[in-house]
Amino acid sequence: MTFKELGLTSALLKAVEKKKYTEPSVIQEKAIPPVLEGRDVLASAQTGTGKTAGFTLPMLQILSQEPPLRRRPVRALVLTPTRELAAQVFENVKEYSEFLNLRSAVVFGGVNIKPQIAKLRNGVDILVATPGRLLDLESQNVVSLSKVEIFVLDEADRMLDMGFARDVNRILKLMPDKRQNLLFSATFSKEIKKLADRFLSRPVTVHAAPENATADKIIQKAYHVAKVDKTAVLVRLIHEGDWQQVLIFTRTKSGANRLGKKLNKRGVLSAEIHGDKSQNARVKALDSFKKGTIKALVATDVAARGLDIPLLPHVVNFELPNVPEDYVHRIGRTGRAGANGEAISLVGHEEMDYLKGIEKLLGHTIPLEIMEGFEPGEAPVEEKKPAKKTFRRNNSTSNKNSKRRVPVKKRSNSQDSK
Template identity: 50%
Template sequence: MNFEQLGLIEPLLKALQKEGYTHPTPIQAQSIPLVLKGQDLLGLAQTGTGKTAAFVLPILQRLVENHYESKGYRHIRALILTPTRELASQIGDSIAAYGKHTGLKHEVIFGGVSQHTQTIALRYGTDILVATPGRLLDLMNQDYIHLDYLEHFVLDEADRMLDMGFIHDVKKIVRELPQEKQTLLFSATMPAQIAELTRNLLRNPAKVEVTPVSTTAEKVEQAIYFVSKKDKSKLLVHLLNEANIKRTLVFTRTKHGADRISRDLNKQDLRSDAIHGDKTQGARERALHNFKTGKLRVLVATDIAARGIDVDDLTHVINFDLPNVPETYVHRIGRTGRAGTSGIALSFCDHEERAFLKDITKLIKLSIPVVDEHPFKGNATEQAPPAPAQKRNTGPKNRPSSKKPWRRNNTPANQ
């Protein structure tokens, strides 16, 4: 299937061609026709599946087709609510790219920066507003933003909204929206509070679900290193110096840990930066820009800060700390191996993290191969948690070459 078969108008097809996109992803192929028909939509999909275009493209088309003369002032006709500043900026970039031939105007607002430039930009109105919850509520309360003319509402990454404590802000915003509108809700998971919100917010929604979280891990080549906590930094430096790792995202559980890892790497002449919630907006954007453009080889991130980061040609993800929520592991490693490309995820596991590893293997129903030859193997020969019996991994399709300094034995990490 190509985009023309989805019924998209010429201005959008022209922009997609310029961006080099010819074939829709599964969520785009399923969602775009439904949104074009005006249906409410529940989309169960994580980042990396192409969900942004799945709602941006049909909303742009509906706004063009339902255009009305507003005598110079543009009322907000579409609102896209997203949890993080980085994701808001990326959605704004997508709207700019796909909508460049439509004549539609969009603005992006988020907290952490002065509101002055944002209120100036909103003075003459906009067709599409991309916003984070806190700043949107602030500007609504100050009477800078009115949503009386809203036709389309998108709640993106609803589960992350819940994780970050924004769910009450979201409910306040929803109460201010017109009853008659099209609503699209996207979430990677469906916890109880999001399920309740979905029932209250969506009207007879179509449901689109792609790539269940437990199966996404099959697309990424994985390996586990058993290593003591004190040797993790040394192992990371060793891998970056010896392995064919061109660009990697390193995950840690804490903000302090992310800063410390970045400092340690820079001392070893390995250019890196950290991104987390305590960083200023400017610092986060600079770090992400430098990483995308190749000025940084390593970006160290916490889970919340990394949600929504989309970097082309990300060869590796390294879990410096294993997450205590198994779904988070799948979201992390899904940053690499996107759009059908191959990717490698390497994870460090100390003694205290063995229980986390057991939960992860139970979720993904795969045995993660152990790297038994490295300078800091420590407890690598100890038995790991018991394996789930449902499914065996016969090994990655793209096995590492003998030139790579990490070589696996035949012992799965969960045996």
């Protein structure tokens, strides 16, 4: 099938051709036709499946079929959980709408709000936003959602994981009841299906891949390694494999900072990207990574969600996630657009249960190897703390209110007589 056979207009076909895409991905084939028909869509699509174009292309076509209104109210809203994802979706919207008379904007927190206000006051047709900044702008009467015709909730599972459920409900109430709704999620949990029932109307359900499956082109393996040896093992993998680009995941922001410093000291140029970094610092780190100025990008799950890194060859789980689904999101950064990728996990003794949970979710085992020179040894046995000794007080001192007795020296008779 071709993009033309999906029913896209010549202006959109020209934009797609400019990006050198020759044929639609599975999610695009399945999602674009029902969106063009005006149907609500519930889509299960992993990272790297082309899902953004799956909703952006038909959304732009629908909006371009009518001449824009003079004041250009927001007619389409794309809600994303993170700044990085919002920026990436906005770039796609701009690229695909290059030959259309449509305006778009992106708003998210962590940056100066004034340029965003100025952009919105000039009027936009498509708005890409994160929940917090959008509600902030709406409360200031800078933006109205009363004319929204198409609403896209992207990466809905991550939206709920990050605690945005209440914000999403508030935003839903700000839009007209009559609109087209599209919900995209990597997984279909009970919470996602409950959310979908709340605002989707007789949706068409599409799947780009089996739920919770990982890309076939990703080679997955793991090394059993002691926690203290993880950095040394990682450095050996990078040097001996001559890796030029690797995305590394840690569980915490402080862990990302520590690892970044260690890698730089060992000759692996790296940068960290997480929630405590300013937006400018995050953009700079990602740009340096894409350009090859640095080899390693150390990230937390939240910060890395939505990152678009073309042809990323290696992903390393320096620490396994305690939520198995996050493993799927992590390694989905590689093996994209038909390219091969490698995902390696460094598994300590204390993470074996996490590995079992991931394997249960995937439905298969992940080969566990031991690197020569870094044999993990036996799992340490937790030492029992010695029982505290208890001393029984005598009755004379057990009363808290009793005063401490201080011995008094008796005076002699001779002194008494003076």
